[in-house]
Amino acid sequence: MARTPQSVSATPTDGGDLTRLVTRHQPLLERARTALRTREHWSPYPEDPRAYGPEAEAAGEAAFRALLGRPFELGQPGRDGTVGPAPAEGGERSPYGFELGISYPHTDPDTLLPAMAAALPAWRDAGPEVRAAVCAEILHRINARSVEFALAATHTSGHNPVMAFHAGAVHAQDRGLEAVAMALAEQTRLPARARWRKPQGDHVVDIGKTFTPVPLGISLVVANSVFPTWNGYPGLFASLATGNPVLVKPHPAAVLPLALTVRIARETLADTGFSPDLVCLAVERPGEEAARTLAVRPEIRLVDHSGTTAFGAWLVEHARQARVFTSGSAVNTLVVHSTGDYRDMLANLAFSVSLYSGQLCTSPQNLLIPRAGISTDEGHKSFEQVVADLGEALGTLLSDDNDAAAVLGALLGPAVSERVDLAQAGKLGHVAVPSRAVHHPDHPEADIRTPVVVALDAAREADRATLLTEWLGPVCFAVAVDSVDEALALLARTTRECGALSAGLYSTDREVERAMVAVCADVGVMLSVNLMGDWYISQSAVYSDLHATGLNPAGNAVYCDTDFVAGRFRTVGVRRYGGAV
Amino acid sequence: MARTPQSVSATPTDGGDLTRLVTRHQPLLERARTALRTREHWSPYPEDPRAYGPEAEAAGEAAFRALLGRPFELGQPGRDGTVGPAPAEGGERSPYGFELGISYPHTDPDTLLPAMAAALPAWRDAGPEVRAAVCAEILHRINARSVEFALAATHTSGHNPVMAFHAGAVHAQDRGLEAVAMALAEQTRLPARARWRKPQGDHVVDIGKTFTPVPLGISLVVANSVFPTWNGYPGLFASLATGNPVLVKPHPAAVLPLALTVRIARETLADTGFSPDLVCLAVERPGEEAARTLAVRPEIRLVDHSGTTAFGAWLVEHARQARVFTSGSAVNTLVVHSTGDYRDMLANLAFSVSLYSGQLCTSPQNLLIPRAGISTDEGHKSFEQVVADLGEALGTLLSDDNDAAAVLGALLGPAVSERVDLAQAGKLGHVAVPSRAVHHPDHPEADIRTPVVVALDAAREADRATLLTEWLGPVCFAVAVDSVDEALALLARTTRECGALSAGLYSTDREVERAMVAVCADVGVMLSVNLMGDWYISQSAVYSDLHATGLNPAGNAVYCDTDFVAGRFRTVGVRRYGGAV
Known part of the structure; x- marks a missing residue:
């Protein structure tokens, strides 16, 4: 399998070989172009390792x-x-x-x-x-x-x-x-070859053209x-x-x-x-x-x-x-306003902040939640209750070390670990859900942690400075906001100042959704609305989703x-x- | 005709008006897109003023x-x-x-x-x-x-x-x-709306998407x-x-x-x-x-x-x-190697260097001609003969003031006039074809001049410095070169150092043409080959020709x-x- 350079053929193939290669891959490339036009789900590369043979x-x-x-x-x-x-x-x-x-x-x-x-x-x-x-x-x-x-x-x-x-x-x-x-x-x-014929007076100007990339x-x-x-x-x-x-x-x-x-x-x-x-x-x-x-x-x-x-x-x-x-880099914001499926939302959120220990550039960092709480299919939930229930959902997802190791990832280095330590020590704010170290069954030396959830308040200047900083790793913030308007303003500011690759919303209110869509268009960030089940804000579907917008500091x-x-x-x-x- | 702002309607149109506007212009835009795909000749805007009514x-x-x-x-x-x-x-x-x-x-x-x-x-x-x-x-x-x-x-x-x-x-x-x-x-x-359905385990993830420019x-x-x-x-x-x-x-x-x-x-x-x-x-x-x-x-x-x-x-x-x-800016080069239609080539060249008094950014400035002369349908022509015959073609085109005024243009200002004066005074090299002032029938004050053709030698360092400078206006150079190879090297250097928007070739030799095509691809400039009749190197056909390449200093x-x-x-x-x- 691991071919060494010695196996590289130094003999140039003939033109026929290249023609066959073009013919072989042409349907694949055509299919990819169709998917890029329709933005439907498609991939030629199976996601299940078992598809690659026994x-x-x-x-x-x-x-x-x-x-x-x-x-x-x-x-x-x-x-x-x-x-x-x-x-x-x-x-x-x-x-x-x-x-x-x-x-x-x-x-x-x-x-x-x-x-x-x-x-x-x-x-x-x-x-x-x-x-x-x-x-x-x-x-x-x-x-x-x-x-x-x-x-x-x-x-x-x-x-x-x-x-x-x-x-x-x-x-x-x-x-x-x-x-x-x-x-x-x-x-x-452009066509590789074209013919340009222009009637001019009593004749036709006839120009042959080639266009070469x-x-x-x-x-x-x-x-x-x-x-x-x-x-x-x-x-x-x-x-x-x-x-x-x-x-x-x-x-x-x-x-x-x-x-x-x-x-x-x-x-x-x-x-x-x-x-x-x-x-x-x-x-x-x-x-x-x-x-x-x-x-x-x-x-x-x-x-x-x-x-x-x-x-x-x-x-x-x-x-x-x-x-x-x-x-x-990116600081991604998710606004939790209301939901018709509280349990599914919590499970989806818990997975999103846990996946690869929050080291994805699309991981949500700041969860903005009205301080007065949210309405759900299980009735009104206070800010504190939402955060506690998120902690419970994280516990359900990550309580078993083997399960946790399959969702999280090993921390990339001391800088990431130190950020978790800082948050865990309460230096950033009240630790609403503590992080715990996960023991990997095969790799005991790996540094693996569950996310720490820190409660912040958008009304406090120090907290705003914290949430306007990127905390790559298993650190996320439950941020109390006065209103939807304040949440949207904070999302806009964060995206403009820090860059963002994803934005999220949970809301059953069409007006709130419309306002969120407008703000995301203004500041230029992709929005995911009411994601449930096993599709997450941090995921980007190739051939369908554009990754990044080029409109904010997260990149061009x-x-x-x-x-x-x-x-x-x-x-x-x-x-x-x-x-x- | 000259509407003043007072006639501007301040009343917004209703949606129906916009729908009608879209419907009205849709076929035009579709037709333009077709032309852009095929690169055929097309335009919705008549070139003949008489088409606009009596x-x-x-x-x-x-x-x-x-x-x-x-x-x-x-x-x-x-x-x-x-x-x-x-x-x-x-x-x-x-x-x-x-x-x-x-x-x-x-x-x-x-x-x-x-x-x-x-x-x-x-x-x-x-x-x-x-x-x-x-x-x-x-x-x-x-x-x-x-x-x-x-x-x-x-x-x-x-x-x-x-x-x-x-x-x-x-x-x-x-x-x-x-x-x-x-x-x-x-x-x-991208579609404005798309549906993305991904089979995942025993269910289908179903995501609705919008894409907004x-x-x-x-x-x-x-x-x-x-x-x-x-x-x-x-x-x-x-x-x-x-x-x-x-x-x-x-x-x-x-x-x-x-x-x-x-x-x-x-x-x-x-x-x-x-x-x-x-x-x-x-x-x-x-x-x-x-x-x-x-x-x-x-x-x-x-x-x-x-x-x-x-x-x-x-x-x-x-x-x-x-x-x-x-x-x-651009310094455009045209290589004269050989031709099967000497008289038509000279007429085409004469018009190209005269049009708008050489003030087009696509006007050819440096005409590279082998010092040993060129082969033509009228037999071998020496360098000096080609230049003299170009002078004769210019004379035929421009000898009548009314005709000349219809081809040339008024000089844009003192800087252009001074360049012509300098060339005309022999300060740049031997004046092979002198410029003359044209009297405009209706505008006697206009500064209108026929092109001055100066003979240069690519072997002389001072001459190379001259031809590697832009001389916007009715100034062009007949440059003696040792060989096709030297001509191509000079074209490449000129394009890389000064930028170019057009390159031209007259040749009946397929090998020379191939070499010229390769050099133009290397340095990134559009090439016109053997233009005759009433289509000129300086012209750019909208919907068909790309103007500039972005590959040389003439612009991105x-x-x-x-x-x-x-x-x-x-x-x-x-x-x-x-x-x-």
Whole structure:
């Protein structure tokens, strides 16, 4: 399973092979484009690991284990050193409590970038259909190894097994395919050839035209540690599908998922007759801050960043030679006004604030609840009662350690743990629902905690400062507000000042819903209304939901609107007199 | 014809009127979208003034004359002074030799911008179809007054009558409608409502979704003096159609065409029940440099600039709160290698360098010709012979003053005249074809000159410095090159360093053509091959040709690719559990 670079075919395929590849993936890409038009539910990548055959799980685990404790080879040019395997040397440590022991090649950009640039013309000249098919083939090969990818996600980002298989593997693949389909649609919007005939006086001016998509240059993907593939694939595949070579700079804590990705991409490119250097990995030494130096190089014409809003802003400020797409931090607000299904709402809320220990960028942080309480199908509930009942719902969901470990995730590092400690110690406000440590059955060293719910009051200035700060991790706030109007004003302020990727509402009142819809349009954040059952505010359905809006400080990249792909290439026309093309 | 603001209806139309407006313009917009897909020839706006009826010319002239010598009213809020009518006070002077005598209101942005922002929500909520229909109605009303617009273009930008009616009126309207159609297509790419049903275990998750286009904010159009409408309408209509109020900052020398545009837009908006303040004009006092202060205001979220590359770069550097689209300067290269139709080539070249006295941003400046000469259907022609024959073709085209005045244009100002004087004096190189002053039959004061052709040698460093500079106006260079390879290298360097909007080739050699196509793809410039008859390198067919590529320093705005419209709005989704929308 874990193919080494030695198995890469160096023999370019003939044109017939590429034609067959295009034919093979064409229905898939067409189907994806249909889903993107209708926004219906669809995915080619099964969410259930059992769909991958009886051997898949064991084979994936063996493949993952085979990666541990040894050098990871990529076959890239310009190797000038090694990163890892010890954490002090840049090696990764699983949030579940062990060192991966993998070392990676470090490469010299002065060798790597020219090699990537040299690979561009043939890739550009292959055209959008071939590029889309090769990208789909890369994703197909990644998909076949989803168990291995899920384990890589678990032991770098601390995901629980279900989240790792979903967000770490198949949903990331969906985000990649979505970008490929969008890029293909956009690059084929103009006809490759056209005839322009204009009656002029007694004759016809006859001009033959060609329109050729041309990439911008080399694309840099600066990845994060929480969702390196889910946040990394959109930019990687949007750029690659539009003809740009892609250099992936992984987060030092989560190299493996992208190293696997880059290796599979390189193998696929070589197998299909292209230079593997169209996709390269830039692993950094501890303290190297490679993103800062790479992003401002003149060869880099596109940057996709996911990470802190502050570094995204730095990139926009400094990487002026490039188009910069950013996905940053968010403080997400959920307004609890009223409900016709109190128990289901509480269960949904409890799961939403627990999933991956609140480390999703779409996790709700601030639950705004009228201080006078809410009306429900079980009668009026006071603010305190709602918070207590939420605590009870959290208890039901998380009281068993095994169950809890399946919903939560391992905390990503000391910064997250310290935030929980601070909240738990009552430093932020009254602890309405305390956090508890969860013992993982297989990984006793993992730091896993249930969410702490702190009660705040929007009328208090100190509390407002607290809720206007991002508390990534299992920390959420039940915030007493005077009225719906105050809740909406606070949501607007939070979104404008801190950025937001999700907003939520529970209300049976159409007027309140209308007002909330209007505010979310004004400040630019996606709204989820009265979610119940097993669909949650933090989830984003690929091919259907847009991730982010580009309208607030949480970033300017939207997965995947047209703007995300349209500027990654340009079109060069040729006009020939007489109609020849 | 010249309606004053008093005739603007202040009564909002009812919904039925808007429905009828959408129905009326829907076939036009659909037809435009078809042309944009096929890139075939099409336009709804006749190029022949006679198509507008027997009265149109006289009525248009009367309307234009009625504008002269009096205040131009707009009915905008925040008036705090007057610009013009005297040139010293900011009034316009026709390049054909007289003062327009028009004064304009000066407005306070601190009043104007809030009024524009207040107009946004209703315009946003009207939706893309209504906005497109209102924009089409604005263009329809502008089109009906094309004679008046052509005269306004003639007496601000110095166009000849045909160019004024085309580039100053109907082709500018085409560029506007193109942007409206692109914006409509892009805003309706997502369904307004969708249903998402996902089988999950034993049930189906059912989510109703809405997707709403949301504008970014106020859009600023910084217009130029040569083609204020042709270069201004794409940004104006792309922004307005995507929901953004638009503030138009005209060039001080060419206010009238955009003042007329803004007044008609305001009338149309009021007539259709919207705030006229969705479109406003910011006329500046002499020396005010209003673009610098307006472009960096926080309310401004989009800037469209056409003008010098240097000021475009300033805007990109400073207007960081906005998305900035630039259309800058260009140095365009045409390679003359060989031809099968020598006489037609010379006639085409002569017209191309003469049209509007070379003041088009797409005019060819550097004609690269092998020093060993070229092969033609009339046998081998030496470098000197080609240049002499071009001079003869120019003579044939321009020897009659009346004919010459119909092809050339009035020089825009002393800077252009001085460039011609410098070239004519032999300061740039050997004058191969001298310029001559043309006497305009009706406007003896107009400064009209035929092109001067200067012979340069690519082997001389001083000559390279000359040809790597923009010489806007009737100055072109016949440049001796050693080989096709040197010509292509020089074209590449010129395009990369100076920017280019057009490239041309005359060659009967398929290998040379292939090499030229490859270089133009590499450096990003549209190529015209072997143009003959009455279609010229400097022409851009709206709905078919993309203007600019965004790949070289001539600007990042492309009329009209998807990137030009896709980033002017964002989409806000709402998800409702249970499938309701």
